[in-house]
Structure formats: structure tokens, C-alpha cells
Amino acid sequence: MRQLYIRILIFIAPLLVLLILWPADERLRFLNMKDDCAGHAQWLHDRIACNTAPADIVFLGSSHSFNAIDDGFITGKIGNKQALNLGYCRLGTNLYLPIIRKLLAEKNPQKVVFEVREFEPSYSHPMFPYFAQQKDVITAWPILHPDYFSDLYIHFTYKTELIQQQIFRSAPATKISTYPYGHVPSAGVADSVDLHRKVNEKNMAMKTPERFKSLKLLFPAHYLREVTALCKAAGAEVYFLYLPGYASPMAEPGESEFYRQMGQLLIPPADIFQEPTYWFDEEHLNEKGSRILSEWLAEELK
Amino acid sequence: MVFNSGAFLAFFIVFFPLYGWVCRKQNVTIRNALLLAGSYLFYGWWDWRFLGLLFFSSTMDYMVGLQLHQSKHEQTRKRWLWLSVGLNVSLLGFFKYFNFFIGSFVHLMGVWNIPVSVPMLHIILPVGISFYTFQSLSYTIEIYRKRMEPTRNYLTILAYVSFFPQLVAGPIERAWNLLPQFSHIKKLSYGDAVQGLQLMLWGFFKKVVIADNLALLADAVFEPGASFQSFTVFIGALCFTFQIYADFSGYSDIARGVARLLGFDLMINFQSPYFSTSLTEFWHRWHISLSTWFRDYVYIPLGGSHHGTFATYRNLLLTFLLSGLWHGANITFALWGGMHGLLLCAEKFTGLKSGYKAAVPVVLLVVCTLWIPFRATDIAHTTQLFDQLFACTFSGEELRQLFLQVFPALKGFVWAITFAIFMLIDLALYKCQLHHFFEQHSRLMRFALYYFMLLSILLLSNLHIKPYFIYFQF
Numbered sequence: 220m221r222q223l224y225i226r227i228l229i230f231i232a233p234l235l236v237l238l239i240l241w242p243a244d245e246r247l248r249f250l251n252m253k254d255d256c257a258g259h260a261q262w263l264h265d266r267i268a269c270n271t272a273p274a275d276i277v278f279l280g281s282s283h284s285f286n287a288i289d290d291g292f293i294t295g296k297i298g299n300k301q302a303l304n305l306g307y308c309r310l311g312t313n314l315y316l317p318i319i320r321k322l323l324a325e326k327n328p329q330k331v332v333f334e335v336r337e338f339e340p341s342y343s344h345p346m347f348p349y350f351a352q353q354k355d356v357i358t359a360w361p362i363l364h365p366d367y368f369s370d371l372y373i374h375f376t377y378k379t380e381l382i383q384q385q386i387f388r389s390a391p392a393t394k395i396s397t398y399p400y401g402h403v404p405s406a407g408v409a410d411s412v413d414l415h416r417k418v419n420e421k422n423m424a425m426k427t428p429e430r431f432k433s434l435k436l437l438f439p440a441h442y443l444r445e446v447t448a449l450c451k452a453a454g455a456e457v458y459f460l461y462l463p464g465y466a467s468p469m470a471e472p473g474e475s476e477f478y479r480q481m482g483q484l485l486i487p488p489a490d491i492f493q494e495p496t497y498w499f500d501e502e503h504l505n506e507k508g509s510r511i512l513s514e515w516l517a518e519e520l521k
Numbered sequence: 522m523v524f525n526s527g528a529f530l531a532f533f534i535v536f537f538p539l540y541g542w543v544c545r546k547q548n549v550t551i552r553n554a555l556l557l558a559g560s561y562l563f564y565g566w567w568d569w570r571f572l573g574l575l576f577f578s579s580t581m582d583y584m585v586g587l588q589l590h591q592s593k594h595e596q597t598r599k600r601w602l603w604l605s606v607g608l609n610v611s612l613l614g615f616f617k618y619f620n621f622f623i624g625s626f627v628h629l630m631g632v633w634n635i636p637v638s639v640p641m642l643h644i645i646l647p648v649g650i651s652f653y654t655f656q657s658l659s660y661t662i663e664i665y666r667k668r669m670e671p672t673r674n675y676l677t678i679l680a681y682v683s684f685f686p687q688l689v690a691g692p693i694e695r696a697w698n699l700l701p702q703f704s705h706i707k708k709l710s711y712g713d714a715v716q717g718l719q720l721m722l723w724g725f726f727k728k729v730v731i732a733d734n735l736a737l738l739a740d741a742v743f744e745p746g747a748s749f750q751s752f753t754v755f756i757g758a759l760c761f762t763f764q765i766y767a768d769f770s771g772y773s774d775i776a777r778g779v780a781r782l783l784g785f786d787l788m789i790n791f792q793s794p795y796f797s798t799s800l801t802e803f804w805h806r807w808h809i810s811l812s813t814w815f816r817d818y819v820y821i822p823l824g825g826s827h828h829g830t831f832a833t834y835r836n837l838l839l840t841f842l843l844s845g846l847w848h849g850a851n852i853t854f855a856l857w858g859g860m861h862g863l864l865l866c867a868e869k870f871t872g873l874k875s876g877y878k879a880a881v882p883v884v885l886l887v888v889c890t891l892w893i894p895f896r897a898t899d900i901a902h903t904t905q906l907f908d909q910l911f912a913c914t915f916s917g918e919e920l921r922q923l924f925l926q927v928f929p930a931l932k933g934f935v936w937a938i939t940f941a942i943f944m945l946i947d948l949a950l951y952k953c954q955l956h957h958f959f960e961q962h963s964r965l966m967r968f969a970l971y972y973f974m975l976l977s978i979l980l981l982s983n984l985h986i987k988p989y990f991i992y993f994q995f
Contacts, residue, residue: 223714230971233972234972234976368527369527380984380985382979383981386931387929388931
């Protein structure tokens with residue numbers, strides 16, 4: 220049996236080596252991601268790698284960030300620094316790593332602001348295997364990474380698709396995006412009754428037993444440490460911006476001490492999160508709320 | 522769980538070494554228990570709620586098998602047999618045909634202007650039910666015929682019915698072939714392992730490279746409401762012809778390969794059917810496990826060809842109508858089966874013999890045309906497709922555009938070469954099995970073929986398509 224396994228491994232080794240060593244086209248990688256956030260991955264790549272405009276103050280986070288932070292407005296307010304919102308939808312702290320690596324390879328940010336919420340999500344971002352470089356997927360924590368094997372599978376099947384597109388030149392041609400800002404405004408105001416109902420449901424579900432909190436933090440904490448170390452090595456100041464949902468019962472994030480150990484924790488004025496007219500839904504600020512928050516952020520980050 | 526998925530890869534990577542370790546202990550009970558657990562996990566991955574049905578069918582036939590063996594009176598034995606047949610067919614009938622019969626009944630009443638209101642139920646068709654009920658029935662029928670004795674080991678029957686390599690899409694095994702294999706542990710030789718891997722590789726190649734790519738063209742042509750020139754419809758039908766063959770035979774080969782790795786021999790289900798020289802020969806080479814099942818348990822009990830010409834034609838037609846309906850609750854399947862039955866009767870009537878190589882393209886053309894109702898969604902769609910096909914219109918540009926939508930130029934060229942090689946290998950397999958085919962070639966050539974298939978899978982697979990097999994819907 221052992222001989223069989225060894226022979227199988229030797230047999231498939233050349234193809235595995237080919238798959239691992241084949242240099243996938245970087246732009247192509249960001250063009251065709253399955254379940255991409257409305258083509259936002261392509262914009263992200265183009266803004267970092269193709270657009271020569273600087274990125275002095277960079278915001279990373281989820282759709283909370285790309286709805287809430289008006290980087291164009293902040294750039295205008297501050298004047299001498301270019302703000303850039305690199306928020307990407309859905310949650311998963313590990314997505315920060317491939318974005319930060321890409322950002323630091325191409326730009327020289329002075330300040331990097333990471334979105335934090337009531338609690339860090341303890342799961343992998345569904346787009347991590349698409350965004351991440353091969354070595355980051357392979358070396359991702361297998362022990363506390365619940366999606367390690369599925370991320371490996373997704374990463375390499377996606378890479379196989381990219382190889383096919385490269386060889387057969389079958390990827391659709393797309394123009395490089397030149398838009399400098401990542402803010403996605405949300406027009407409209409949430410229905411107040413619906414808002415309160417959803418907030419109550421969410422707050423009920425938020426209670427995490429104390430004994431599990433440190434365990435749940437292990438996976439995201441690993442990535443937060445890594446990205447803050449990379450930022451500091453590149454000379455960038457690290458901030459954590461608290462962006463809870465509407466009417467969150469928590470004035471500070473659950474892991475505030477942890478964030479303060481690694482950087483500055485920014486907590487916006489509580490009234491932003493209590494005023495229903497600032498909200499598009501229970502998780503996302505609308506244009507009005509975004510403007511209020513961005514004014515405050517511009518003052519804090521000048 | 523489907524074979525060409527990450528879930529199955531993860532499952533098998535864990536299961537196979539564990540299975541090998543258990544087999545080395547030479548304890549049949551533990552081995553069968555592991556197989557049962559693995560099979561239930563495999564099946565339950567789709568929907569765990571239907572494990573109960575699988576368990577019920579297996580348990581019922583286990584009990585009936587014992588009763589059949591113990592009963593001495595023919596009448597009692599017949600009653601037990603009919604209980605098994607009735608329960609299995611009822612299960613199949615309810616899950617697969619309830620809404621079809623209700624709908625047909627309401628439609629018929631409507632034709633006679635009799636308003637009828639009968640509720641349609643939202644019934645999920647359990648994956649593989651058509652396969653495992655037939656396999657389970659084979660057990661009780663063979664005991665009734667005294668061709669085999671029942672097993673007293675409950676675990677063995679559970680493992681036999683749920684055996685995961687062939688549970689959801691066959692081959693539909695016969696109890697006298699597969700069941701005894703659960704009573705002992707066959708030592709896995711290196712040669713067996715190689716044969717198993719060859720089958721799996723060939724199966725994956727057919728499914729992923731041939732079937733899934735042809736599906737892109739076939740689906741476009743068979744899209745309800747789509748309108749194409751005759752030649753395009755013909756090409757679409759031809760694509761489906763090879764798609765269904767590569768898809769289903771690919772699955773069967775993977776199943777046989779996996780089973781071989783586990784030390785089990787499953788029957789051959791396809792043998793180059795599209796190189797047949799007559800329709801009779803086609804049915805000896807296509808879905809062999811199902812056609813022989815219907816031959817042994819429907820055609821022959823009806824009388825076969827022993828009661829005169831009229832009875833022979835009647836039995837043939839009935840068998841093929843039922844075989845068509847087995848595929849699904851749609852009149853188009855009955856039409857497909859019925860047309861095959863009629864043409865087989867015509868072959869018998871004219872005394873047409875197999876063996877003329879010139880007949881191969883004719884048989885292929887006939888079979889290809891008959892796949893149209895099989896693939897169509899309903900009778901109206903079938904009529905529309907035949908209208909388009911026999912309108913005798915041609916547009917090379919339409920076909921070219923369709924082809925380019927599906928295949929970028931270079932990929933299409935590479936795929937066409939791959940398809941040609943596939944057909945050459947399939948022709949070689951007309952007279953021999955896969956491992957014999959490989960043994961005939963030098964080591965260098967064998968490895969060249971292996972790497973050709975692996976590279977094709979890597980470069981020509983459509984990974985963005987959700988994995989599925991056509992016969993899962995049956």
C-alpha cells in the first residue's frame with residue numbers, strides 16, 4: 220500500500236509542480252473571481268497596481284467601511300493627503316493580509332485604518348482563497364482555520380481556471396479602472412420599525428459565553444498581528460476604527476484591549492450609531508451618516 | 522456527494538487509508554461496518570433525511586429474503602416476493618411518479634371536460650432511488666428463483682444496498698455477483714490498484730473533458746424556446762449523444778475504479794455502444810446493467826420470445842416503454858423507450874443482422890435522433906426540435922457563432938483533437954477492457970496516455986460549473 224501511495228505521488232508530482240509553480244497573471248486573478256462584490260476586486264487591483272495616485276491614508280474593512288467612509292470627501296477635507304477606501308464586502312479578518320501585502324508592495328501608506336466591530340469574526344473570509352497568494356493559503360493556520368482545506372481546494376481550482384484562461388487566451392478583455400475612490404454610497408433611509416426589529420434580533424444573537432471569546436479570537440488575532448507588523452515595518456501608523464451596527468449596546472469593541480496593544484483605537488461619537496436617519500439598514504450607514512462619520516475621521520486623521 | 526467534487530476527494534483521501542488499515546486486520550464485520558458508515562456518509566451528504574428510506578428498503582428486503590428462503594409453499598413465497606416488489610415499486614412510484622400520474626390524470630379528465638382538483642405534492646426525488654430499489658429487488662427475486670440463498674448477516678445486506686461507489690447512479694448490480702464479495706476481504710494487489718486507478722482516470726477524463734464541454738453546446742441548443750437552423754439542431758443532438766455517453770459511462774467507470782480499489786468487482790456498464798452495427802447490439806452495449814435487469818426481470822417473465830411473434834413484439838415494446846419510464850416521470854421518456862422498442866421490433870421483423878461496419882453511422886444517426894425526446898423538456902419541446910431539425914435549413918455562421926460562444930478558438934481546436942483521441946480509444950475498447958487496452962501498449966505509451974488525460978482534465982475542465990451527473994436526476 221505504501222508503495223502504491225508513493226507511486227501515485229511520484230506520478231502526479233509533475234502536474235502538482237506545474238500547478239504550484241505556474242505564474243498566474245495577477246490582473247486576471249482579480250478579474251474573474253467567483254462571487255466577487257460587483258467587480259470590486261478588479262477595481263481594488265487596478266487602484267493599487269495600475270493607478271499611480273498615492274494612498275496615504277488607507278481604510279480596510281467590510282461593506283461597513285465602503286459604505287461608511289467617504290474617501291473622496293476625506294481627501295478634500297485633509298487637503299494634502301490622499302485617502303483610499305479599500306473596503307470589501309463580507310467579513311473575515313484574514314482578507315486583510317493579501318490586501319495589505321499588495322498595498323505595501325505598490326504604495327507607501329502613512330496610516331492604515333482597520334475596521335473592527337463588536338467582535339472579530341472568527342471565520343475565514345469567503346474570498347480569501349481568491350485574493351491570497353499561494354503561500355498565504357498553504358501556510359494559513361490549519362488548526363484553527365475551519366476552512367483551511369476548502370480554501371486550498373478553491374485556491375488551486377481557481378488557479379487552474381486562470382491557467383486555462385492564460386493558455387487559451389479566453390479571458391474577456393476589460394479596461395483598467397481609473398476611478399480613485401472606493402466609497403460606495405448607499406442612498407435611502409432604513410425603515411425605523413424594521414431597523415429596530417433587526418437590531419433586537421442581532422443583539423440577542425451577539426451574546427458569546429466568556430469562555431469561548433479567547434478561543435474565537437485566536438484565528439483573527441493571528442492575522443491582525445501579522446498585518447499590523449507588516450504595516451509598522453513599512454513605516455505606517457496603525458489604527459483600528461470601531462464601526463458597530465445601528466444602536467449597538469457596546470460602546471467599545473469586545474477586544475478593545477487587544478487593539479490598543481497594536482495601534483490606536485478610534486471610537487466615533489456614539490450619536491452616529493444611535494441616529495436612525497443615518498442608516499441604510501441595520502449594518503450600513505447611508506450617505507448622510509457616511510458624511511458625518513467621514514468629517515469626524517478627517518479631523519482624527521489629519 | 523459527486524465524484525468530481527472537493528468533498529469526495531476529501532472523503533476518499535481519509536476513507537481509503539482507513540479502509541486499507543481495516544482490511545489488513547482481515548475482519549469482515551468491521552470492514553463491512555466501515556463501508557456502511559462511509560456509504561451512509563456519502564449518501565447523507567446530499568440529504569441525510571433520505572437515509573431512512575435507504576435503510577427501510579434494505580431492511581425490508583433482508584426480512585423478505587429470509588422469509589422467502591424459509592417458506593416452502595409456493596403461494597406463500599409468491600406473496601413474499603410480491604410484498605418486496607410492491608413495496609419497492611411503491612417507494613419508487615410515490616417519489617418519482619406521483620405528480621406525473623396526478624398531472625396526467627387531471628389532463629385526461631380535462632380532455633373529457635371533467636373538472637378534477639387533486640393536490641400536487643412537493644416531493645423531492647431521493648438521489649439514486651431508481652438504482653438502489655432495483656438492486657434491492659434483484660436480491661429478493663434471485664432468492665425467489667432459488668438462484669441464491671439469503672444472507673443472514675444484516676450488516677452485509679445494508680452494506681450491499683448502500684455500497685457507495687454505485688449507490689446513486691449504478692451499475693445496478695446483481696445480488697449473486699456483488700453480495701458474495703461482502704463475505705470475504707480480497708487482498709488488494711498492485712495490479713488491481715492500477716486497474717482501479719486507470720478506470721477512475723478514464724472516467725474522470727470522459728466526464729470532465731468530454732461530457733462537461735459538450736454540455737455547453739447541447740444545453741444552448743436544447744434551451745426551451747431557442748430557435749436554431751436544422752444543422753445546428755443536429756449538431757446539438759450529436760453533442761448530447763456523446764455528452765450523455767461520456768457522462769454516464771464516465772460515472773460508471775469511476776464507480777468501478779473506486780470499487781476496484783476497495784477490492785470489489787462491479788459489472789461493465791458500457792462497451793463502446795456508438796460503434797454498434799445494429800440497434801440490438803447497441804442495447805447489448807448501452808447501460809448494460811439496466812437493460813439486462815429489464816431483460817431478466819420483465820422481458821423474460823413476460824414470456825420473452827417463447828410465445829410467438831406477436832407476444833415477442835409486445836413484450837419487447839412493453840419492456841422498453843417501462844425502461845423509458847424508469848428514466849423519469851415524463852411522457853418524453855416513454856416516447857424515447859417506446860421508439861427504441863418499435864425499432865427493435867422492426868429489426869427483428871426484417872431479420873436485420875449485426876456485423877456490417879457500414880451500419881455503424883446509420884445506427885448512430887438513429888440513436889442520436891432518438892435522444893432528442895429524451896433530452897427535451899416535454900412533448901411540445903420535442904415537437905419544436907423535430908420541426909427545426911426536419912426543416913432542412915442550414916447556417917454555418919450560426920453554428921460558428923454558437924461554437925465560439927462556448928469555446929474560445931484555441932480551446933475548441935485543442936478540445937477537438939482530444940475528442941478525436943477519445944473516440945479512437947473508445948473504438949479500441951469495442952473488443953477489450955480498459956486494462957487490456959493499456960497492457961497492449963508499451964510503458965512509455967501508457968504513461969503518455971495517462972499524462973494526456975491528466976493534462977486534458979487540468980486544461981479543459983470547466984471548474985466554474987457546479988459538479989453534477991446527468992443520471993443523478995433518475
